[in-house]
Amino acid sequence: GPALVWFRDDHRLSDNPALSAAVDSGAPLLCLYILDESSQGVRPLGGAARWWLHGSLDALDRSLRELGNRLVIFQGPAEEVVDRLVETTNPSGVYWNRRYQAAEIAVDRAIKARLTARGIAVRSFNGRLLHEPWQVRNRAGRPFQVFTPYLRAVSAMPVAPPLPRPREIRAGGWPSSLLDSSRSLADLRLEPENPNWAAPFTGLWQRGEQAAQERLSTFLEEGLPGYASRRDVPAAEATSRLSPHLRFGEIGPRQIWHAATARADGRETDTAKFLSEVVWRDFCHQQLHDNPDLATAPCNPRFAHFRWAGDNAALEAWRRGLTGYPIVDAGMRQLWRTGWMHNRVRMIVASFLVKHLLTDWRQGEAWFWDTLLDADAANNAFNWQWVAGSGPDSAPFHRIFNPVSQGEKFDPDGAYVRAYVPELADLPSPFVHRPWDAPGDVLRRAGIAPGENYPRPIVDHGAARERALGAFRALRDAQ
Ligand code: FAD
Numbered sequence: 392g393p394a395l396v397w398f399r400d401d402h403r404l405s406d407n408p409a410l411s412a413a414v415d416s417g418a419p420l421l422c423l424y425i426l427d428e429s430s431q432g433v434r435p436l437g438g439a440a441r442w443w444l445h446g447s448l449d450a451l452d453r454s455l456r457e458l459g460n461r462l463v464i465f466q467g468p469a470e471e472v473v474d475r476l477v478e479t480t481n482p483s484g485v486y487w488n489r490r491y492q493a494a495e496i497a498v499d500r501a502i503k504a505r506l507t508a509r510g511i512a513v514r515s516f517n518g519r520l521l522h523e524p525w526q527v528r529n530r531a532g533r534p535f536q537v538f539t540p541y542l543r544a545v546s547a548m549p550v551a552p553p554l555p556r557p558r559e560i561r562a563g564g565w566p567s568s569l570l571d572s573s574r575s576l577a578d579l580r581l582e583p584e585n586p587n588w589a590a591p592f593t594g595l596w597q598r599g600e601q602a603a604q605e606r607l608s609t610f611l612e613e614g615l616p617g618y619a620s621r622r623d624v625p626a627a628e629a630t631s632r633l634s635p636h637l638r639f640g641e642i643g644p645r646q647i648w649h650a651a652t653a654r655a656d657g658r659e660t661d662t663a664k665f666l667s668e669v670v671w672r673d674f675c676h677q678q679l680h681d682n683p684d685l686a687t688a689p690c691n692p693r694f695a696h697f698r699w700a701g702d703n704a705a706l707e708a709w710r711r712g713l714t715g716y717p718i719v720d721a722g723m724r725q726l727w728r729t730g731w732m733h734n735r736v737r738m739i740v741a742s743f744l745v746k747h748l749l750t751d752w753r754q755g756e757a758w759f760w761d762t763l764l765d766a767d768a769a770n771n772a773f774n775w776q777w778v779a780g781s782g783p784d785s786a787p788f789h790r791i792f793n794p795v796s797q798g799e800k801f802d803p804d805g806a807y808v809r810a811y812v813p814e815l816a817d818l819p820s821p822f823v824h825r826p827w828d829a830p831g832d833v834l835r836r837a838g839i840a841p842g843e844n845y846p847r848p849i850v851d852h853g854a855a856r857e858r859a860l861g862a863f864r865a866l867r868d869a870q
Contacts (some may be wrong), residue, residue: 392481393564394418397425397473399495401488401518401734402451403600404560406553408516418483419563422455422462423476424448427469427577432494434686434768437761439730440638442589443598444579447639450599452576455684460560464574470471473502475572477511480565484509488518488640491676492768493683503741520673521550521644524680527673534681536783542667542675553646555845592730596635596764603636605619607647611654619664625722625733626806631665632731637672644669675773678783686756686772689781697781697866700858701750708849710742712756712812715848717824718798719743721811728811730764735801742792747855749862774846780863788863791856798824814838 401407413420426433452462465472476482485506490496491589503513517523527544528534528795535541583589597605610631621629622826627852636642647669655662679685689695708714712723722736732740737759756775760766776782802808804837805823815823822829827848834841841847852860 392483393421395421395485396483397423397487398835402447403568403641404454405556407645408518409488411554412514413486415555419561420460421565422460424462424464425472426466430468430498437766439762439764440766441581443635443764446598448576458563466574470502479569485513487515490513491680520547520676522673525678538674542670550645550648553649595729600641603642606633615661616658618661623735623801625736625804634679638765638767660832675769678773679769685737688774690783691781692780699749699751699864701748705748705849706750706754713799713846715846716793716794717808717812717815721808725809726762737799739792739794743794745779745790746859747850749859791859795824
């Protein structure tokens, strides 16, 4: 029978170790994708990620067809799907790249046990990370809880060179009836209709492996020089925007590592900073691997008793970008409109939700999960806990971002705010992050009627800060 390659968030042909090993086995390949939203504990994808997934699978199928194969799609619990496929095709071997979430690991273990019992070899690989969670350990053999020593440790570890793209991917070895029971991509209904809220994304993003490679090249050419200093300026668009491509494995971190390192001459600082962000991604995956409940339970158990005060109206204002704090509103609207938000602004809006609105970070995590194209189980949950102060190596809770000074520091001329909050486009720079301080005639000339066409701040910064600190003190004193 054929070699079965099961694609899972590794939607690429180059540097795909499971695919390469299956090709090297000499058998024809059955290339499989399973949309599994029903296995126990598997979290269904959010809306934006589903849109990306559609294009990602479409691109993968096209690339496979160019090399003489195709993608076969099924839907349902993975264990049942694989069982059925094994019955009908009697594969010579099963190949996949590993996953790191508890629910998915459980699925993979169960499948592997059944296949092994039938005498079918399963071969699994690292296709997702620079280094897998268990490879990076401190001197005591324990996982690192703090990023800096983790980064130092991995800096000394070699990164395997990326594998070339196979030249041919032979198909066949399965009965033709197999395709009758498979699904078409359209059957999965991953893209929204009525309304098609994702329509604007089409002009902003190209999905798939080739687009990921092009984005990497463009970034190394244009974005990397100056990255270390410009990465915090949201209007500069100085970061790679590779995150959705990485999320779906359209590019692998080893490819990024080697491409960036090869061009590091003369821009060592920028390259080191950029690659340290890619290492953060590995670190988040390690944390998720070691804390399966990262998205639902505070790692620091003390925070389980935190007294959240947030109300639904405030949460809704935050979601819609109507808090009255321009940098927060710009970020939330960038997210809604483009499916992505700049990292500095993610930190500001997250801090605002948790601290100024005293809202449970899990509400924010869930909103990001639904609206981010790069929504990632490890990166999203870890970063929310980081902001909320409950994760390992987190920002301390009492460090509370002032949304006005953050805006003035990182968006000094208000270009970012103006791009996403058009109501404020004509407000002169000194007031663009604090419209409430603008004199009446300035507001009038800029066409702003506070409380009518742009909200007054929904909370007062000073009072909100005191309330958050009070809640944190109460938590500390209670223990
Ligand atoms: P670059 O600056 O070009 O970085 C390159 C790559 O490094 C990124 O694509 C990403 O894979 C990785 N990276 C960068 N920063 C981080 C970080 N802080 N943590 C982990 N990996 C990082 N990132 C996601 O990929 N998915 C998420 O769901 C997600 N949720 C977040 C939620 C919050 C509250 C915060 C504060 C951050 C979150 N991030 C998330 C991390 C970060 O904001 C994005 O990875 C980054 O903005 C993506 O843009 P980029 O590709 O241009 O980044």
